[in-house]
Amino acid sequence: MVKFLTLDDVDVSGKTVIVRPDFNVPIDPETREILDDTRIREHARTIKELVEKGAKVVIIAHQGRPGEPEFMESLEKHARALERALGRPVKYVHDLYGPEAKDTIKALKPGEVLVLKNVRTFPEERKKKSPEEHAKSELVRELAPLADVFVLDGFSVAHRAHASVVGFAAVLPAVAGRVMERELRSLERALEKPEKPCIFVLGGAKAEKCVDIIRYVLENNIADKVLTGGLVGHLFLKAKGIDLGRPSEEVLEKKGLIGLVDAMKELLDAFPGKIEVPRDVAYEIYGDRGEVYVKALPVDHPIYDIGLETAEHYASLVKDARSVVVSGPMGVYEKPMFLEGTWRVFNAVAKSSAFSLAGGGDTVAALKTLGLFDKFSFVSLAGGAFIEYLMGKKLPGVEVLEKAAEKAGK
Numbered sequence: 001m002v003k004f005l006t007l008d009d010v011d012v013s014g015k016t017v018i019v020r021p022d023f024n025v026p027i028d029p030e031t032r033e034i035l036d037d038t039r040i041r042e043h044a045r046t047i048k049e050l051v052e053k054g055a056k057v058v059i060i061a062h063q064g065r066p067g068e069p070e071f072m073e074s075l076e077k078h079a080r081a082l083e084r085a086l087g088r089p090v091k092y093v094h095d096l097y098g099p100e101a102k103d104t105i106k107a108l109k110p111g112e113v114l115v116l117k118n119v120r121t122f123p124e125e126r127k128k129k130s131p132e133e134h135a136k137s138e139l140v141r142e143l144a145p146l147a148d149v150f151v152l153d154g155f156s157v158a159h160r161a162h163a164s165v166v167g168f169a170a171v172l173p174a175v176a177g178r179v180m181e182r183e184l185r186s187l188e189r190a191l192e193k194p195e196k197p198c199i200f201v202l203g204g205a206k207a208e209k210c211v212d213i214i215r216y217v218l219e220n221n222i223a224d225k226v227l228t229g230g231l232v233g234h235l236f237l238k239a240k241g242i243d244l245g246r247p248s249e250e251v252l253e254k255k256g257l258i259g260l261v262d263a264m265k266e267l268l269d270a271f272p273g274k275i276e277v278p279r280d281v282a283y284e285i286y287g288d289r290g291e292v293y294v295k296a297l298p299v300d301h302p303i304y305d306i307g308l309e310t311a312e313h314y315a316s317l318v319k320d321a322r323s324v325v326v327s328g329p330m331g332v333y334e335k336p337m338f339l340e341g342t343w344r345v346f347n348a349v350a351k352s353s354a355f356s357l358a359g360g361g362d363t364v365a366a367l368k369t370l371g372l373f374d375k376f377s378f379v380s381l382a383g384g385a386f387i388e389y390l391m392g393k394k395l396p397g398v399e400v401l402e403k404a405a406e407k408a409g410k
Contacts, residue, residue: 001188001192002184002188002398002401002402003402003405003406003410004175004176004181004184004398004401004402004404004405005173005174005175005176005401005404005405005408005410006175006176006177006178006181007046007049007050007053007151007175007176007177007178007181009175009408009410010149010173010175012050012053012054012055012148012149013053013054013055013110014054014055014056014110015055015056015148015149016055016056016058016105016108016146016147016148016149017050017055017056017057017058017147017148017149017150017151018058018059018060018143018144018147018149018150018151018168018172019043019046019047019050019057019058019059019060019151019153019177020059020060020061020150020151020152020153020154020157020164020165020168021039021040021043021046021047021059021061021153021154021177021179022039022043022061022062022153022154022155022156022157022381022382023039023040023043023059023061023062023063023075023078023082024039024061024062024063024064024070024156024157025037025038025039025040025063025078026070027063027064027069027070027072029069029070032072032077033077034077034078034081037081037085038381039156039381040078040081040082040085041081041085042179042381043082043153043154043177043179044082044085044086045178045179046151046153046177046178046179047059047082047086047113048086049178050151051086051088051111051112051113052111054110054111055110055111055149056105056108056109056110056111056112057108057112057113057114058105058108058114058116058143058146058147059082059113059114059115059116060096060116060119060143060164061075061078061115061118061119061154062118062119062120062125062157062164063075063078063118063120064120065120065126066120066121071118071120072118073094073117073118073121074092074094074117074118075092075115075116075117075118076092076094076115078115079091079092079115082113082115086113088113089112089113090113090114090115091104091108091112091113091114091115092114092115093114093115093116093117094117095116095117096116096117096118096119096121096122096139097116097122097138097139097142097143101116101143102142102143102146105143105146105147106146119139119163119164122137122138122139122163124137124138124139124163125139125162125163125164126160126162127162127163128161129161129163130161130166131161131166131167131169131170131396131400131403132170134161134162134163134166134167134170135167135168135170135171137163137167139163139164139167140163140167140168140170140171143168144168144171144172147168147172148172148173149172149173149174149175150168150169150172150173150174150175151174151175151176151177152165152169152174152175152176152177152180152397152400152401153176153177153178153179153180154179154180154397155179155180155183155184155380155381155382155385155386155397156380156381156382156383156384156385156386157385157397158180158382158385158395158396158397158398159384159385159388159389159393159395159396159397160396160397161396165396165397165400166396166397166399166400169400169401169403169404170400173404173408174400174401174404175401175404176401179381180397180401182378183380183382184398186357186377186378186380187357187380187386187389189323189355189357190323190325190355190357191217191222191325191389191390194222194223194322194323194355195322195323195354195355196224196322196323197224197225197320197321197322197323198222198223198224198321198322198323198324198325199223199224199225199226199227199317199318199321199323199324199325199354200213200214200217200223200225200226200227200324200325200326200327201226201227201229201314201318201324201325201326201327201328201330201345201349202214202226202227202228202229202232202327202328203228203229203230203231203232203233203327203328203329203330203331203342204230204231204232204327204328204329204360204362204363205230205231205255205328205362206328206360206387207231207232207235207257207260208257208260209387209391210228210232210327210328211260211263211264211267212391212392213327213387213390213391214226214267214271214275215267216390216391216392217390218267218270218271218274218275220392223274223325224274225274225275225276225317226274226275226276227276227314227317227318227345228275228276228277228278229278229305229306229310229314229328229329229330229331229341229342229345230328230329230330230331231251231252231255231257232328233277233278233306233330234248234251234252234303235252235257235260235261235264236264236268236275236277237277237278237294237297238252238258238261238264239261239262239264239265239267239268240268240277242294242297243297243298244297244298244299244303245283245297245298245299245300245301245303246298246300247300247301247302247303248302248303251302276313276314276317277294278294278306278307278310279293279294279307279309279310279313280292280293280294280306280307280308280309280310281294281297281303281305281306281307281310282303282304282305282306282307282308282331282338282340282341283299283301283302283303283304284301284302284304284335284337284338285301288337289305289337289338289340291307291308292307293307293309304331304332304335304338305330305331305332305338305339305340305341305342306330306331306341306345307341308340308341308344310341311330311340311341311344311345312344314330314344314345314348315344315345315347315348316348318345318348318349318352318354319348319351319352321352321354322353322354322355323354323355323356323357324349324352324354324355324356324357325356325357325358325390326346326349326356326357326358326359326363326376327358327359327360327363327386327387327390328360328362328363329342329346329362329363329366330342330345333362333365333366333369333370339369339370342366342370343370346366346367346370346372347370347372349376350372350375350376351375354377355377356376356377356378357376357377357378357379357380358376358378358379358380359379359380359381359382359383359386359387359390360380360383360386360387361383363379364379364380364381367379385397
């Protein structure tokens with residue numbers, strides 16, 4: 001179990017608090033406006049609590065990567081979105097650790113909030129270094145002396161050993177914000193001692209990650225069964241010797257996933273009866289949905305979903321579960337006629353009495369499309385960090401919180 005400090009463990013009244021949330025949100029490539037401010041609204045809960053406790057709040061965040069379409073040097077629009085979420089003014093300076101940023105931080109009054117410009121304009125931010133090495137960077141050296149506490153609230157950046165994620169924790173008291181706290185508590189509940197039976201539903205296209213997740217959760221007796229769909233399901237069918245048909249085989253080849261078949265064969269051999277693969281699949285034929293049993297494959301049409309029999313079988317397994325973890329849709333949910341498999345399985349999870357945890361970009365998007373986002377026990381807004389945690393990996397951001405707790409004698 002991860003041991004870390006939270007906002008309950010620090011007195012922030014009158015203190016300057018650096019908060020590292022994840023404000024990386026979808027941006028319209030033409031208007032450069034924010035398309036979905038869900039993450040900002042979630043982090044606003046942590047920031048609101050700090051404000052109400054009389055803290056002087058300094059926010060360090062990022063938007064996109066330099067050179068990519070969603071990169072924005074200015075976070076002023078994020079500051080305005082936060083302002084709406086808080087219902088109070090939020091300051092913004094187009095500076096990171098220069099004179100303007102430092103003077104504004106020094107002038108903050110209790111209850112005031114300041115957003116600095118995109119931390120990824122700092123060249124050293126994304127270099128993989130230890131917390132101690134990052135603590136020596138110009139960013140941390142200039143800003144840390146002005147602060148009393150560091151709050152890491154962005155679980156979705158916790159898998160990055162970046163300066164703004166791990167550097168401040170090496171020189172300041174560090175605690176988890178409420179978003180980070182909820183993420184870690186929910187993951188602990190699903191992975192440490194899950195209520196049984198525990199079922200993992202794995203789909204989507206990130207099949208290489210799923211191999212590691214399946215191995216980890218089955219070797220450690222976390223999951224009782226794994227239900228597969230999407231390209232993950234396709235690869236397991238191939239591992240069982242099924243010919244999918246040329247169109248679907250080409251997709252696997254183009255995505256460079258064929259090499260995973262041997263690893264999936266090993267998993268099927270190592271954990272007999274634990275990994276469920278599709279019994280039937282749905283494909284597109286002349287603009288319509290067609291279905292075929294796996295034993296009748298191949299088909300000369302692209303497979304886009306699990307079949308209805310598989311969906312009902314998965315739904316029945318989920319119904320009796322006490323814990324369910326979902327990562328990835330069952331098919332190409334963006335196409336309305338191939339949303340059915342994802343809908344039936346996800347809806348069964350939502351209706352079950354199980355503790356349900358979901359995460360990953362496509363999973364969150366599918367849940368919103370289906371109107372099920374609020375029906376799960378917890379939906380992680382993290383992508384890569386969520387997946388890596390399911391794989392049993394140590395996340396740099398979580399490790400610095402653990403070390404900070406140890407240093408504080410907790």
